[in-house]
Amino acid sequence: MSRVANSGWGRPKTPEQVEERIVVGQDGTVWARSGKVEYGQDIRAGFARIVAREMELPVARVQVELGETDRVPWDMGTYGSMSTATDGASLRAAAAYAMALLKERASVRFSVPVPDLAVQDGRIAASDGRSVCYEQLVESGPLEGTVPSGAALEFASGAIDGGSFRVEAADIVTGRTRFPHDVRVPGMLRGHVQHPPVAGMHLDSFDSQTPYAQEGVVQVVHQGDFIGVLARRREQAVSAAQALDPHWSAAPSNPAEPLDVTLHDDPDISQELAAAAEHLTSTYHVPHIAHASILPSAAVADVRPDGADLYVATQRPFGLRDEAAAIVGLRPEQVHVHPQHMSGMYGGGGWDQAALDAVRLSHAGQCPVLVEWTRAEEFALSAHRPVLDAQIAAGLSEDGQIVAWQYHCRTNPHIYGTAAVPPQAVAMTSGRNAIPPYALAHAEILLHVEPGDIRTSAFRSLAAAPNVFVIESFMDELAAMSGQDPIAFRLRHTDDPRLKTVLELVRERSGWNRSPREAGHGMGVACAVYHGTYIAEVARVFVAADGTPHLEQVYAAVDAGRLVHPDGARNQIEGGVQQAASWTLLEETRVEAGRVVTTNWKTYPIATFPDAPEGIDVAFVASDKPSTGIGEPGSVPVAAAVANAVFAASGARVRQLPLRPAFIQKARAQA
Amino acid sequence: MRYRLDVNGEMREADVPASTTLLDVLREDFGLTGSHLGCGHGACGACYVLVDSEPAASCTMSVEEAEGRHIVTVEGLAPAGSLHPVQQAFVDGDAMQCGACTTGMVISTVSLLMKNPHPAEGEILDAMSPHLCRCGAYGRVVKAVQSVRGVAL
Numbered sequence: 001m002s003r004v005a006n007s008g009w010g011r012p013k014t015p016e017q018v019e020e021r022i023v024v025g026q027d028g029t030v031w032a033r034s035g036k037v038e039y040g041q042d043i044r045a046g047f048a049r050i051v052a053r054e055m056e057l058p059v060a061r062v063q064v065e066l067g068e069t070d071r072v073p074w075d076m077g078t079y080g081s082m083s084t085a086t087d088g089a090s091l092r093a094a095a096a097y098a099m100a101l102l103k104e105r106a107s108v109r110f111s112v113p114v115p116d117l118a119v120q121d122g123r124i125a126a127s128d129g130r131s132v133c134y135e136q137l138v139e140s141g142p143l144e145g146t147v148p149s150g151a152a153l154e155f156a157s158g159a160i161d162g163g164s165f166r167v168e169a170a171d172i173v174t175g176r177t178r179f180p181h182d183v184r185v186p187g188m189l190r191g192h193v194q195h196p197p198v199a200g201m202h203l204d205s206f207d208s209q210t211p212y213a214q215e216g217v218v219q220v221v222h223q224g225d226f227i228g229v230l231a232r233r234r235e236q237a238v239s240a241a242q243a244l245d246p247h248w249s250a251a252p253s254n255p256a257e258p259l260d261v262t263l264h265d266d267p268d269i270s271q272e273l274a275a276a277a278e279h280l281t282s283t284y285h286v287p288h289i290a291h292a293s294i295l296p297s298a299a300v301a302d303v304r305p306d307g308a309d310l311y312v313a314t315q316r317p318f319g320l321r322d323e324a325a326a327i328v329g330l331r332p333e334q335v336h337v338h339p340q341h342m343s344g345m346y347g348g349g350g351w352d353q354a355a356l357d358a359v360r361l362s363h364a365g366q367c368p369v370l371v372e373w374t375r376a377e378e379f380a381l382s383a384h385r386p387v388l389d390a391q392i393a394a395g396l397s398e399d400g401q402i403v404a405w406q407y408h409c410r411t412n413p414h415i416y417g418t419a420a421v422p423p424q425a426v427a428m429t430s431g432r433n434a435i436p437p438y439a440l441a442h443a444e445i446l447l448h449v450e451p452g453d454i455r456t457s458a459f460r461s462l463a464a465a466p467n468v469f470v471i472e473s474f475m476d477e478l479a480a481m482s483g484q485d486p487i488a489f490r491l492r493h494t495d496d497p498r499l500k501t502v503l504e505l506v507r508e509r510s511g512w513n514r515s516p517r518e519a520g521h522g523m524g525v526a527c528a529v530y531h532g533t534y535i536a537e538v539a540r541v542f543v544a545a546d547g548t549p550h551l552e553q554v555y556a557a558v559d560a561g562r563l564v565h566p567d568g569a570r571n572q573i574e575g576g577v578q579q580a581a582s583w584t585l586l587e588e589t590r591v592e593a594g595r596v597v598t599t600n601w602k603t604y605p606i607a608t609f610p611d612a613p614e615g616i617d618v619a620f621v622a623s624d625k626p627s628t629g630i631g632e633p634g635s636v637p638v639a640a641a642v643a644n645a646v647f648a649a650s651g652a653r654v655r656q657l658p659l660r661p662a663f664i665q666k667a668r669a670q671a
Numbered sequence: 672m673r674y675r676l677d678v679n680g681e682m683r684e685a686d687v688p689a690s691t692t693l694l695d696v697l698r699e700d701f702g703l704t705g706s707h708l709g710c711g712h713g714a715c716g717a718c719y720v721l722v723d724s725e726p727a728a729s730c731t732m733s734v735e736e737a738e739g740r741h742i743v744t745v746e747g748l749a750p751a752g753s754l755h756p757v758q759q760a761f762v763d764g765d766a767m768q769c770g771a772c773t774t775g776m777v778i779s780t781v782s783l784l785m786k787n788p789h790p791a792e793g794e795i796l797d798a799m800s801p802h803l804c805r806c807g808a809y810g811r812v813v814k815a816v817q818s819v820r821g822v823a824l
């Protein structure tokens with residue numbers, strides 16, 4: 001595989017200091033600090049609730065600081081629906097420890113043993129009525145110490161109370177929220193860079209004079225293959241960058257360095273397949289899709305000789321800090337990253353190219369610079385979801401049990417960076433959810449990863465959504481071939497009670513067995529276990545005579561452990577379903593000669609209001625198990641559920657996304 | 672060129688080239704960054720403002736065209752520190768995730784409800800159809816709009 005990595009991959013987790021996580025302010029505000037960032041998943045409210053619960057405070061007393069590199073503990077980045085599961089757990093431990101320290105101090109102050117103290121609303125009280133608030137307990141000095149491991153801590157139990165809404169909501173609806181595009185720094189210029197259409201091309205020539213003839217242009221910046229302009233206004237910078245009229249040398253031919261990873265080996269697989277009573281083999285294809293954030297990338301950089309401030313929307317503040325420092329020759333701690341509100345990036349926010357543009361231009365121009373990419377640049381230059389091509393085969397016993405399973409998939413890298421990635425990391429990213437959640441007597445699962453024809457990157461759930469589309473469509477094919485009910489077929493292949501529960505719950509909610517079959521209508525099911533979250537979905541579709549599919553309703557049953565923020569979790573699942581419905585029915589990045597040609601909303605349509613299903617029904621399984629992620633799982637089973645519903649509605653088995661009417665008509669004709 | 676614009680009930684001046692868009696004037700010259708530049712060609716709804724009470728893409732309207740019209744941006748819907756009933760409905764229903772699309776949707780909702788206080792679901796979808804939401808908040812937005820039906824605006 002080519003050079004793909006994540007700086008900080010596998011960094012060991014050292015014990016944390018409570019003072020890095022939890023600070024009790026003089027006014028009684030409790031500051032909770034995390035290196036994670038907010039990008040629509042509402043982790044700020046989730047973290048506030050976790051800390052409030054442990055410290056027995058009203059949620060409003062907790063202030064969450066996210067991603068400010070000078071103030072929060074180091075973090076590898078906000079990926080993989082892991083914020084609540086990992087950083088939430090760290091914050092919970094730090095908060096529990098902070099509470100223990102506060103109680104110790106109160107115990108000394110009142111000469112009362114800790115077990116005899118009561119805590120409520122930010123005060124610790126002795127039974128004789130004396131009480132003290134947290135801020136008084138830190139007058140003698142801040143809380144300090146190494147957070148013990150979870151086993152040594154006492155946690156608050158029970159549900160986390162609701163009531164608080166998205167912290168940023170009022171700012172969002174009034175337009176006060178600051179995205180990087182909205183940051184204004186005194187003396188700031190606007191910058192725009194001309195990037196080569198294909199990464200790695202060299203600059204042959206460009207026009208360094210014409211831009212200066214344009215109004216507002218301050219400086220043309222040229223360093224090696226990097227060219228850009230500084231101007232007074234945004235539109236002037238865009239137009240001057242065009243006037244640079246660069247000529248690029250032919251794209252370098254990057255020798256492909258493919259990587260093969262065996263996810264599950266079975267030396268007997270060929271025999272077992274051959275010996276099975278019934279067989280099926282299919283091939284599937286999933287195209288590139290675009291993250292298609294509503295706001296194109298933007299960033300402000302203010303690079304000075306002795307330090308730099310970056311106002312950015314990034315999923316990895318520390319990675320960006322280190323990269324920026326290296327470019328301008330500063331030490332990492334001289335670079336201060338200030339995360340701004342982020343237009344949803346869905347995993348694509350680790351590329352940070354606009355931020356690096358701004359860093360270079362600010363360094364060259366010695367002034368603060370705001371860079372805003374155009375919509376076309378956002379589509380053309382950012383990384384896209386990898387392609388997946390899969391060949392899948394299975395053998396069934398006479399009574400319809402899977403006895404052999406073979407899955408060979410080819411895809412592209414889902415992570416990027418500068419150093420080599422260990423094969424386990426590839427298995428966890430490009431191989432995510434390639435192993436089905438079923439009991440299979442024999443299985444061979446092989447992964448082949450090679451660089452794509454365009455740059456590829458992580459996208460919500462990484463390879464899980466493409467893999468689950470293939471696996472769960474194929475499960476449906478096997479059920480149909482052997483005349484079994486698709487839900488019953490899945491249930492007979494798992495012993496996992498949590499997977500069974502979500503399948504049974506979605507069967508119940510969707511009226512799976514009860515709804516009469518109407519011509520053109522159908523229901524499809526799919527399920528997945530994604531990073532510890534169990535999810536089953538049923539889609540109901542109508543397929544028109546001309547092959548146009550209409551998604552009418554989606555039912556999701558989810559077990560994500562203990563819910564920290566139930567309405568936020570519901571919103572995330574709904575959004576994941578809606579976005580994945582758009583991928584499934586409409587989206588495909590088209591590439592010609594190594595260049596993305598779908599560079600606007602006409603050639604790259606996404607779902608709009610009229611395309612949205614009438615309803616997305618989300619049911620959570622009540623649980624006291626550890627919290628798992630909810631940002632990604634909702635999106636994972638959607639494509640298969642919809643494709644299976646299309647099959648139920650029309651008899652058309654479509655093994656390629658998006659589910660275009662033409663593909664449906666063709667498959668229907670073959671059925 | 673000097674232009675005088677009526678924005679949020681105030682007359683404001685901008686000295687910009689004639690080709691400048693209303694959106695750039697709002698964002699760059701007046702500091703009203705609640706209208707967002709999502710596409711610049713009228714295809715996403717992120718930049719919508721009210722022009723004489725009608726929702727319009729400010730990214731494709733020139734400053735010249737905007738002169739003499741009554742412009743309201745999302746910042747001008749309610750006095751500072753308070754929320755317009757439509758804004759309140761979006762907050763109450765958590766009808767957003769990242770919020771990049773939200774201000775434009777609020778604008779279109781206000782205009783719809785001014786003209787038609789009891790829109791049917793189809794009319795809501797029609798009115799909102801210029802707006803893209805990548806986070807997939809469509810269902811919640813429709814519910815938020817329905818929740819303000821009939822409220823005097």
Ligand code: FES
Nearest residue numbers: 709710713716730
């Ligand atoms: S920015 Fe105006 S419609 Fe997209």
Ligand code: FES
Nearest residue numbers: 768770804805806
């Ligand atoms: S809330 Fe993110 S684009 Fe709509």
